Amino acid sequence: xxxxxxxxxxxxxxxxxxxxxxxxxxxxxxxxxxxxxxxxxxxxxxxxxxxxxxxxxxxxxxxxxxxxxxxxxxxxxxxxxxxxxxxxxxxxxxxxxxxxxxxxxxxxxxxxxxxxxxxxxxxxxxxxxxxxxxxxxxxxxxxxxxxxxxxxxxxxxxxxxxxxxxxxxxxxxxxxxxxxxxxxxxxxxxxxxxxxxxxxxxxxxxxxxxxxxxxxxxxxxxxxxxxxxxxxxxx
Amino acid sequence: xxxxxxxxxxxxxxxxxxxxxxxxxxxxxxxxxxxxxxxxxxxxxxxxxxxxxxxxxxxxxxxxxxxxxxxxxxxxxxxxxxxxxxxxxxxxxxxxxxxxxxxxxxxxxxxxxxxxxxxxxxxxxxxxxxxxxxxxxxxxxxxxxxxxxxxxxxxxxxxxxxxxxxxxxxxxxxxxxxxxxxxxxxxxxxxxxxxxxxxxxxxxxxxxxxxxxxxxxxxxxxxxxxxxxxxxxxxxxxxxxxxxxxxxxxxxxxxxxxxxxxxxxxxxxxxxxxxxxxxxxxxxxxxxxxxxxxxxxxxxxxxxxxxxxxxxxxxxxxxxxxxxxxxxxxxxxxxxxxxxxxxxxxxxxxxxxxxxxxxxxxxxxxxxxxxxxxxxxxxxxxxxxxxxxxxxxxxxxxxxxxxxxxxxxxxxxxxxxxxxxxxxxxxxxxxxxxxxxxxxxxxx
Numbered sequence: 001x002x003x004x005x006x007x008x009x010x011x012x013x014x015x016x017x018x019x020x021x022x023x024x025x026x027x028x029x030x031x032x033x034x035x036x037x038x039x040x041x042x043x044x045x046x047x048x049x050x051x052x053x054x055x056x057x058x059x060x061x062x063x064x065x066x067x068x069x070x071x072x073x074x075x076x077x078x079x080x081x082x083x084x085x086x087x088x089x090x091x092x093x094x095x096x097x098x099x100x101x102x103x104x105x106x107x108x109x110x111x112x113x114x115x116x117x118x119x120x121x122x123x124x125x126x127x128x129x130x131x132x133x134x135x136x137x138x139x140x141x142x143x144x145x146x147x148x149x150x151x152x153x154x155x156x157x158x159x160x161x162x163x164x165x166x167x168x169x170x171x172x173x174x175x176x177x178x179x180x181x182x183x184x185x186x187x188x189x190x191x192x193x194x195x196x197x198x199x200x201x202x203x204x205x206x207x208x209x210x211x212x213x214x215x216x217x218x219x220x221x222x223x224x225x226x227x228x229x230x231x232x233x234x235x
Numbered sequence: 236x237x238x239x240x241x242x243x244x245x246x247x248x249x250x251x252x253x254x255x256x257x258x259x260x261x262x263x264x265x266x267x268x269x270x271x272x273x274x275x276x277x278x279x280x281x282x283x284x285x286x287x288x289x290x291x292x293x294x295x296x297x298x299x300x301x302x303x304x305x306x307x308x309x310x311x312x313x314x315x316x317x318x319x320x321x322x323x324x325x326x327x328x329x330x331x332x333x334x335x336x337x338x339x340x341x342x343x344x345x346x347x348x349x350x351x352x353x354x355x356x357x358x359x360x361x362x363x364x365x366x367x368x369x370x371x372x373x374x375x376x377x378x379x380x381x382x383x384x385x386x387x388x389x390x391x392x393x394x395x396x397x398x399x400x401x402x403x404x405x406x407x408x409x410x411x412x413x414x415x416x417x418x419x420x421x422x423x424x425x426x427x428x429x430x431x432x433x434x435x436x437x438x439x440x441x442x443x444x445x446x447x448x449x450x451x452x453x454x455x456x457x458x459x460x461x462x463x464x465x466x467x468x469x470x471x472x473x474x475x476x477x478x479x480x481x482x483x484x485x486x487x488x489x490x491x492x493x494x495x496x497x498x499x500x501x502x503x504x505x506x507x508x509x510x511x512x513x514x515x516x517x518x519x520x521x522x523x524x525x526x527x528x529x530x531x532x533x534x535x536x537x538x539x540x541x542x543x544x545x546x547x548x549x550x551x552x553x554x555x556x557x558x559x560x561x562x563x564x565x566x567x568x569x570x571x572x573x574x575x576x577x578x579x580x581x582x583x584x585x586x587x588x589x590x591x592x593x594x595x596x597x598x599x600x601x602x603x604x605x606x607x608x609x610x611x612x613x614x615x616x617x618x619x620x621x622x623x624x625x626x627x628x629x630x631x632x633x634x635x636x637x638x639x640x641x642x643x644x645x646x647x648x649x650x651x652x653x654x655x656x657x658x659x660x661x662x663x664x665x666x667x668x669x670x671x672x673x674x675x676x677x678x679x
Contacts, residue, residue, distance in 0.1 A: 011442065011450075017598030023629045061384050063448060130592065144593045187595050192625050222628050222635070226621035 002035040003205050006052040008095075009060075011042045012068050018058035018092055020189035024198050025054065032216045034206075043071055049082045053205040059093030059187070062105060069098040069110055076113045083115055088180040088205045092190060096120075096168070096175070096183040097149055116176055116183060118156060120149040130234040131165025131186060133174045138196040142230035143186025151176075151185075159184050164235050180204045193230060195223045237274075241341040244274035248334045263319075267327025270334055278326075278363035280341065281333040285317060287347040288522045289365055293354050293392065294372030294413070296563045297511045298324070299539050301372050302351040304515035309347055311532045312524055317348035322539070324353040329360050347522065354388050358395035369396070370405040370518050372510060374412040374441070375459055375562035376596070385412050385441055392416055405517050407510060408476045409461040415445040417474065423521055425478040425513040430455035430463075431485065431506070446471045457506070458569070459562045478517040480509055485573070501533050504543045505570045541665045543570065546676040548649035553656040555672060557665050559590070561599040567659050568604050576654035577609045582627065583617035583640060583660040583668070590662050594619050602630035611653045616640050617664050640668050642675050 005025055022038055029036040041047050060068065072079060083089055089099075097103040100112045103120035131145045141160055151168040158168075159175025159182060167174035168185050175184035182201065184190060191198040199215055207213045251266035270277050282289060292302040299322040306318040319332035329350055337343040352360050357369070371392070374385050389412060396402065396416060407413040408424030417424070432455075441460035443450055449468025456462035465472035482498075484490040489508055490500040493516060501512065512533065526532065538544065541557035558564040571580065582602070586592050605613070613632045615624035616639060624635045638644045645668075648656055660668055 014599075017595035020595070020598030020626075020629070023598070027629050061386060063386075064443070128593075144595060146593060187593070189595055189598055192598070192629065193622070222621065222625050225637075226625045229619075229621045 001033075001206075001210060002037055003029055003053045003202070003209065004037045004039060004051050006047060006055045007038055007040045008047070008055060008057045009043050009068050009071075010040050010058075012064040013058040013060035013094060017189045018056075018187065021056060021058075021090065021092070021191040024189070024191040025202065028195070028198055028202060028218065031218050043067060047075065047078075049078050049087070052082065052087065053209050054088045054090065054201060055082070057089065057091045057095030057098070059095060065094040065098065066105075066110060068094070069103075069112060072098055072113050073111065076115070079113060080115050083179060083181050086180050086204070086208045088201055088208070089182070090191075090201060091181070091183040092187065093147060093185055096151070096185060099181070099183055100151070103149060115181065116156060116178055117154045118151055118176060119154075120151045123148055123150055127166045129165055130230065131167065131174065132163040132231055132235045133160035133165070133167065133186075134163050135160030137177070138194065138200060140227070140231050140235075141186065141190070141194045141197055142227055142234065143184070143188040143190045143194075145174075145185045146187060147185045149185075180208070193223060193226045195220045195227075238341075240274040241277065241280060242339060244270045244277045245334050245337055245339055245341060247273055248331060249339070252331065252335070263321075263323040263331035264325070264327045267323075267330040267334075270330055271327070276363075278330045278333060281337050281343045282317075282348065282364040284343040285345045285348050287314075288367040289348040289350065290368040290370060290518050290522070291350050291352045291357060291360065291366050292370045292372070292514075292518075293352050293357055294370070294407070295354070295375040295377045295388075295560065296566075297372040297507060297514070298322075298351050300508070300511045300542060301370065301514045302349050303539060304511060304533070304536055305349045305370075305518050307536050308515060308519045308526070308532055309349065309522075309524070311528065311535075312526055314346040315344060317343075317345045317350070319351055320539075322351055324351045325356045326359045326363075329356075329364070349518075355391050358391060358398070361395050361398050366399045366402045368403045368405060368518060368521060369399075370514050371407060371413040371416060372514050373407050373410045373459075373461065373562070375560055376599075377560040377591075386445070389415055389445065396420065403521060405514065405521055407461070407514070408474045409457060409463070409510075410441075411451055411460060411464050411466075411471070411473075412441045412445065414474055418446070418471075422474075423477040423517060424474045425510070425517045426473070426476040426480070427457055427483070427509060427513075428476060428479040428481045429483060431483050432457060444468060444471055458566060461510075478513055478520065480513055483509065497529060499533065500530055504573075505566060507566045540669045541660070544669070546672045548646060548656075548672070548676055550677065551649045551654075551656060553645070553649055553658065553672060553676075555658045555660065555665070555669060557662065558659055559661050561596050564597075564600040564659065568601060568608070571657050571659075572604060572608045574655065575609065577611055577652070578655045578657055579612045579614070579648055579651040579653040580605060580608075580610050581614040581616055581638075581640075581648060581656070581658045581660075582623050583615075583658070583664040584619045584623045585617045585661055585663040586619050587663045594622055597623065597626045600626075602627055606631045609653075612636065612651055614638050614648060617660070640664070640671065642671050645671055646675055
C-alpha cells in the first residue's frame with residue numbers, strides 16, 4: 001500500500017518547521033508498513049490531483065502567500081473537486097487563509113480559492129503564542145500560533161475550541177474542519193505532538209484510497225510526553 | 236545640573252553593575268536602563284568622546300565572535316577600545332559598555348569602539364551613537380516570534396541606516412539578504428571565493444530576490460543562502476568582493492588566504508568561522524589598521540563561552556557549542572560531522588523569551604545528518620526536552636534518552652562509549668551548562 005503526499009510549494013511556503021508535518025506523516029505511514037511517496041511541487045509545476053492522497057499547504061511570507069494564492073486560484077476547480085470528493089488537505093496558517101473566499105493585507109483584499117466559505121481580516125498586532133485547543137475528534141491539540149489574521153469561519157465547524165491562546169476567529173474557536181480538509185493557524189509543527197490528528201489524516205487518506213480505516217497503534221510515548229508537557233504548561 | 240546628572244547616571248550604573256556581580260548576575264540590562272533614565276543623553280555624551288571609528292556589528296549569527304575578534308585586533312594594535320564583550324547587545328547593554336569604560340566624572344578615554352548590536356536595536360542605538368561603520372555578518376531566519384521573517388529584519392536595519400547616510404557598510408557579499416542593505420549605499424563586501432562544499436545544496440530561506448521577487452540562482456553554495464548568487468529576474472548579483480578568502484584548507488584546522496596576500500592559519504573549528512574572521516579583518520582593514528602579527532593575534536584570541544568550547548571530563552573531551560537557529564545548528568552539525576571520532580551527542584533546547592518561545596525551528600534543522608556522524612547515543616535536554624526527543628526520534632534515532640543537565644548526568648554522558656561528547660545547546664541553556672562543566676572538568 002502506498003499513500004502519496006503532495007507538498008505544495010516548499011519553494012514558497014517553508015516557515016515554522018512545517019516540514020515536520022511531512023516527516024511525521026511519513027514516519028507514521030512507514031511504521032505501519034505503508035509506503036509514503038512525498039511529491040514536492042514547485043510553484044510552476046502542474047499538480048497531479050488524481051495521485052494525491054494528502055495535500056499539504058503551509059505558511060510563508062506575505063509576498064510568497066500572494067504568489068501561491070494566485071497560482072492556486074488558477075486551479076481552484078480541480079482543488080475544490082478534490083476536496084469535495086473527500087481528498088485530504090492539511091492547510092496551515094497562510095494555507096488556511098488562501099483556501100477561503102478572501103483575505104486582507106495592509107495593501108488590500110486578495111481573492112482566495114473559495115474552497116472554504118471563510119474570510120480573513122488583517123489585524124495590525126500579530127497574534128503570537130502557545131495555544132491549546134480542545135477538539136471532539138482529537139482531544140487536546142497543542143501548537144504555536146503566529147498570525148495577523150482573524151478568520152470569520154461563517155457556518156463552518158471549527159477544528160476545536162480554544163482552551164488557551166487566541167485562536168483563529170478571536171471568539172474562542174480555532175481552525176476549520178470541512179469534509180477531510182483541516183485548516184488551522186497552529187504551527188509547532190502541528191502533527192508531531194498531536195499524533196491523534198496525524199493518524200486521523202492518515203486514516204482518512206487510507207479510507208479514500210483503500211476503503212480501510214483501521215490503523216495499527218504505535219508507541220507514542222515520546223509524542224505524548226511532548227503533547228502532555230505543552231498541555232500542562234500552556235493550558 | 237547637567238554635570239551632576241551625568242555623574243549620578245554613571246555612578247548609579249557602576250554601583251548597580253557591582254551589586255549585580257555580587258549577586259551573581261551577568262545582566263547589564265537594568266543598570267543601563269537606570270543610567271538612561273537619570274540622564275537620557277548619557278550614551279551620546281560618552282560616545283562623542285571616542286576619538287576614532289565607532290563600529291557596530293550586527294547579523295543573525297557570529298556577531299559576538301566577530302565583534303570580539305575585531306576588539307582583540309584593535310587592542311593588540313595598541314588601541315583603547317569600548318566593547319560589549321559578553322554580548323549584551325540591546326540599547327541598555329550598549330550604554331553599559333560605554334559607562335564601564337568611562338570615569339565617574341564622565342571622561343571617556345577611547346580610541347575607537349566595536350559594539351555588537353541586535354538587529355532590532357540598531358535603529359535606537361544610532362540615535363545616540365555615531366555609526367562610522369556597520370558590519371553585517373549574515374541574515375538568517377531566527378526566532379520568528381521575536382524578529383519575524385528575514386524581510387522584516389532587513390526593514391529594521393534599513394530604518395537604522397536611513398539615519399546615518401555617511402556610514403560605511405561592511406557586508407557579507409555571499410549573502411544576498413545582507414547585500415541588499417548595500418544597494419545605493421557606501422559598502423565593502425567580504426566573501427569566500429571558492430567552492431569548498433561540493434555536496435551542499437540547501438537553501439531554505441532567502442531564496443527570492445529582495446529587489447524584484449524572482450528566484451536567485453547559484454553557481455555554488457557554502458551553506459544556507461550563502462554562496463555565489465545572482466537574481467534570475469534583474470541585475471542584482473553577488474557584488475565585487477573586497478575581502479575575498481580562497482585557498483581554503485579545512486583539514487582539522489582553518490587556513491585560508493585573504494586577497495591572496497595574507498595567509499591565515501588558525502586552530503579553529505567550523506567553516507562559519509571563516510566568515511567571522513573575514514568580517515573582523517575587513518572592519519579592521521577598513522579602519523585603516525595594519526598588522527604583521529595577524530596569525531599571532533587570532534591565535535591568541537579566546538573564544539567566548541560555548542563556541543566549540545572544549546572541556547575534559549573524566550579524561551574525555553566534551554565540546555560545548557551554542558546554536559540558536561537552524562543556520563547555526565546546521566553549521567554546528569557540519570562541524571560535528573567533520574570530526575571523525577565516534578561520539579555521544581546531547582541537544583538541549585530552552586524556550587525563554589531570549590531563546591524564542593516558538594521552537595518549531597528545530598524541525599528545520601538537519602538532525603538527520605547526525606545519524607551519519609558516528610553518533611553512538613543521543614540525549615535530549617532543556618526545558619523542551621520532550622519536543623527535542625521527538626524531533627530526534629523522527630530524525631531516525633530510535634533510542635533517545637531524555638535527561639536534565641546536572642553534574643551527575645553530564646559525568647555519565649562523558650562515561651559513554653564515544654571518543655568525544657558534543658553538547659549542542661541554545662542560548663539560556665548555555666551559561667548553566669558551562670558552569671557545571673567548569674566544576675566537573677579535570678583539573679590541571
